[in-house]
Amino acid sequence: MDKLLYDRLGSSAGITQIVNEVVQAHMNNPAINARFLPLKEQPEHLASITKHTIEFFSAGSGGPETYSGKDMVTAHTGMNISRGEFTHVIDDVLQVLENNNIDEESKKDVLAILWSLKSMVISQ
Numbered sequence: 001m002d003k004l005l006y007d008r009l010g011s012s013a014g015i016t017q018i019v020n021e022v023v024q025a026h027m028n029n030p031a032i033n034a035r036f037l038p039l040k041e042q043p044e045h046l047a048s049i050t051k052h053t054i055e056f057f058s059a060g061s062g063g064p065e066t067y068s069g070k071d072m073v074t075a076h077t078g079m080n081i082s083r084g085e086f087t088h089v090i091d092d093v094l095q096v097l098e099n100n101n102i103d104e105e106s107k108k109d110v111l112a113i114l115w116s117l118k119s120m121v122i123s124q
C-alpha cells in the first residue's frame with residue numbers, strides 16, 4: 001500500500017471527523033469518561049485539545065500539519081493512566097475507524113502507531 005496513511009484516513013476533513021467522533025466515543029465510554037466529561041465544562045480547553053489531537057493524527061500519518069500541542073509524556077503527566085484505560089482508548093479509536101469504513105491495513109497502521117506511544121501515556 002503506497003498511499004499515505006494520511007490520505008487513507010481521508011486527509012484533513014476525514015481526520016477531523018474521526019477525531020471528533022473519538023472524543024464523543026470517549027465521552028460515552030463509562031470506563032474512561034470520568035477523564036473526559038469534565039472537559040465539557042471548559043469548552044475552549046476541549047477545543048484546543050481536539051485541535052491538537054487532529055494535528056497529532058495528521059502529522060503522525062504523513063500530513064502537512066504541524067503538531068503544536070504538548071509532547072505525549074507531558075500531556076498525560078499526573079493522570080496515572082492505567083493499561084486498561086489505554087486499551088479502552090484504542091478500542092474507541094478502532095471502532096470509529098470501522099464506522100468510517102477505514103480499510104483493515106490502515107486500522108493496523110493506526111493501531112501500531114498508538115501502541116508505540118503506550119509507555120509515554122500510561123503510569124505518567
Ligand code: HEM
Nearest residue numbers: 032035049052053056069070075081085086089114117121
Ligand atoms: C496513544 C494514545 C493516546 C494519544 C495519541 C493521546 C493524545 C493526546 C493529545 C494529542 C492530547 C492533547 C495535548 C495538548 O493539547 O497539548 C491529549 C490530551 C489528553 N489525553 Fe490523551 N492520548 C492518548 C491516550 C490517552 C488515554 C489512555 C487517556 C485516558 C484515558 C488520555 C487522556 C487525555 C486527557 C484527559 C487529555 C487532556 C489533558 C488536558 O486537560 O490538558 N489520553 N492526548
